[in-house]
Amino acid sequence: MKLLITCGHQGDVSFRKINKLPGIGLVRMKYDKMRGGYVLALGERSGHAHVIVAEKEDTQTIEVLLDPKTGKHYLSVRSPVSLLHGTFVAPQKINETEVDKHDEIKIGIGIWEQEIEDDYDPFLQLVRKVVD
Secondary structure, three states: OOOOOOEEEEEOEEEEOOOOOOOOOOOOOOOOOOOOOOEEOOOOOOEEEEEEOOOOOOOOOEEEEEOOOOOOEEEEEEOOOEEEEEEEOOOOOOOOOOOOOOEEEEEEEEEEEEEEEEEEEOOOEEEOOOOO
């Protein structure tokens, strides 16, 4: 299992460590009981999800915030947390038989900015959000 210390990614979801949270206007994300954590990205076609797993809503370990203007997530991690990707069949449990799931990663202590990577088509010269 990979531990992110300064930057990294899981599929099309990227993370970079930052010094402090941006200004005002951030909204606290809700805990998703069905998946057992905080959903950072949900596949539009596949139904896959990138989820920070947590036993319950626990702001002592992690706080997940959303900037509604930019769509970026910010994570304040006080103890390393796991990120899973796949189709969730139960809280904190993905379908292990899927071939297109990503390996679990750990996100280290700190403040993190999370974005969805863009896809560039050089023939059409278009930039667009990746669709899962």
